[in-house]
Structures are given as structure tokens and as C-alpha cells.
Amino acid sequence: MSMFRKTIITILLLLGVAGSLLAARTFIAGHLFTKKMTTVPDVREGDIIFQVSQSGLSTAIQLATHSKYSHCGIIFKRDDDQWYVYEALQPVRYTPLREWIARGKKGHYVVKRLKDAATAITPAVIRKMKAAGKSFNGKDYDFYFGWSDERIYCSELVWKIYKSATGLEIGTLQTLKEFDLSSTAVKQQMKAIYGDHIPLDEKIISPVSMFESPLLEAIKN
Structure with missing residues (x-):
């Protein structure tokens, strides 16, 4: 050779x-x-999932609401039979559940479900929820936290879908002036968003208000 x-x-x-x-x-x-x-929980369609997003805006939301949870979305299945989180990020979109979990701080999340989900969240209701959510798909994230449907923020998306499809109000609406606006981080974010014209009477639904709703129970912490 x-x-x-x-x-x-x-x-x-x-x-x-x-x-x-x-x-x-x-x-x-x-x-x-x-x-x-x-390591994904035994979720169901219509479950609401919460996490701590990793941004300066998230820090301001945490300080203003006195809660560590600053982002949320609704869990659905799509035509490929995989789990997704329908969320208002930029833009409003479906994000694979595993990707959504991995994106949060330290991968921590909490899943909450209606206490009477077995009877209240039927396949027909899920179809209504998806139909209601479809009108928001692709819309820009609302950094101004306004209540119109022109732009949408995370908890607003979840609240409006539930309200439209079930008639239930998950969490209590508040005005901007009801939050703690005293910290430097919050003031800086508000200055950047609103300038000198802060809409203190604008109604807002916060992630923590939904998180603490008595209509929900925790499925996974």
C-alpha cells in the first residue's frame, strides 16, 4: 500500500x-x-401565565405595582398541536411556551387558572377567546398603557380576551395615579413615555391585579 x-x-x-x-x-x-x-406544567388552554421580564420597563412596573410579576399571557394550542403563549410584546404574537418560559428571569413562571375552569372554559369558550384575540394579533405594544384597542400591552390583552369571551373581569381596573409613582426608576420611565403630560386618570389593568384575582388559582409556582 x-x-x-x-x-x-x-x-x-x-x-x-x-x-x-x-x-x-x-x-x-x-x-x-x-x-x-x-419541564412544562400540565397546562390547559385559557390558563394565564406570569413571569418577570428582563427590561428597564419591567423594573418600573414592579416598583409601581409592588409586585415581582411584570408580564403575562394566555396559553393556547395552535394547529400544530403545540403549546403557545399569546402575548402582547412587540408585536402581539404567539410565542412557543418553552421559549416564553426560557425568556423570563431565571426561567421562573406561575400558571393560574379559573377556579371553575372545568365548567367555564369549554371548547366553545376557547374558540371565542381565540377569535377575540385574533383582532389584536400583530398590533404594536402599548408603551403608553392606554385603554384603546389601537395598541395593546400584556395584561390588557389578557383582560380584554377574557372579558369578551367569558364576561369575566380578571383583576380590577385602576387609574395610573393609584400606583406608586415615587421611585426614581418609575419617574424616569414615565418621563420617557409621557414627557410632561402624564395621564394620571387613564385606566389600567396591571399584571399584579390579575395575578391576585380571587377568580384564579395557582397551578404551578
């Missing part, structure tokens, strides 16, 4: 070993990733 042929065979063998190792490493890494990301 010529030296050239021996060299080629050696290279091919080395490439084969390297390829096998790479394939094995990819399989193991993929398996571990899948195992880690399959």
Missing part, C-alpha cells in the same frame, strides 16, 4: 472518529436540552 493511500485512509478514519464524537456530543447535548425544556 502506497504512503499516499495510507495517509488518505488515516485521514478518513480520523474524520470518521471525529464525526462520531461530534454526532454523539450533539445527541447528548440535544437530549439534555430537551430534558431540561420538557
Whole structure:
């Protein structure tokens, strides 16, 4: 066997070993990733999921509402039979549930469900919820936290879908002036959003008001 042929065979063998190792490493890494990301709760359509988003606006919301939870959405299935969170981010959209969970601070989340969901959240109601939510799909996030449907923020989306489809009000509407606006972080955000014209009488539904609603019970903490 010529030296050239021996060299080629050696290279091919080395490439084969390297390829096998790479394939094995990819399989193991993929398996571990899948195992880690399959720790999803036994959710149902219509469940409301809460998390701490990682942004300056989130910090201001936490300080103003005295709650660590600053973002929420509704859990639905889509045509591919996978779980998604319908959320008002930028823009309003469906986000795969695992991706949504991973995006939050330290992957922490809380799922809440109507206490009488077994009778109140029927397949017909889910269809109504999805139909109500469809009118908001693709709309811009509402940094002004206004109550019109032109732009939508997270808890407003969830509240309006529930109100439209079930008649229930999840959480209590408040005005902006009812929140704690005293911290520097809140003042800076309000200045950036509103300038010198702060709409103190604008009605708002906060994530914490929904989180604390007596109509809901925690499914996963």
C-alpha cells in the first residue's frame, strides 16, 4: 500500500472518529436540552401565565405595582398541536411556551387558572377567546398603557380576551395615579413615555391585579 493511500485512509478514519464524537456530543447535548425544556406544567388552554421580564420597563412596573410579576399571557394550542403563549410584546404574537418560559428571569413562571375552569372554559369558550384575540394579533405594544384597542400591552390583552369571551373581569381596573409613582426608576420611565403630560386618570389593568384575582388559582409556582 502506497504512503499516499495510507495517509488518505488515516485521514478518513480520523474524520470518521471525529464525526462520531461530534454526532454523539450533539445527541447528548440535544437530549439534555430537551430534558431540561420538557419541564412544562400540565397546562390547559385559557390558563394565564406570569413571569418577570428582563427590561428597564419591567423594573418600573414592579416598583409601581409592588409586585415581582411584570408580564403575562394566555396559553393556547395552535394547529400544530403545540403549546403557545399569546402575548402582547412587540408585536402581539404567539410565542412557543418553552421559549416564553426560557425568556423570563431565571426561567421562573406561575400558571393560574379559573377556579371553575372545568365548567367555564369549554371548547366553545376557547374558540371565542381565540377569535377575540385574533383582532389584536400583530398590533404594536402599548408603551403608553392606554385603554384603546389601537395598541395593546400584556395584561390588557389578557383582560380584554377574557372579558369578551367569558364576561369575566380578571383583576380590577385602576387609574395610573393609584400606583406608586415615587421611585426614581418609575419617574424616569414615565418621563420617557409621557414627557410632561402624564395621564394620571387613564385606566389600567396591571399584571399584579390579575395575578391576585380571587377568580384564579395557582397551578404551578
